[in-house]
Amino acid sequence: MSDHVVDPELLAIMQCPACGGELAERPEPPALVCTACRLVYAVVDGIPNMLVDEAVPEAEEER
């Protein structure tokens, strides 16, 4: 399986900039989701946008 949205080694050292929580990959649309505060960080071309101001709470995402 090669469905990683970011480099696994990169993901392993990253944490949520808002709360320091663990991040989980989401394949579609590509994003990292904080397992603690549920903020969704978009990933574009393998580069996660870790700006808290641009992250969207999972519950408020439009589908």
Ligand SMILES: [Zn+2]
């Ligand atoms: Zn968080």
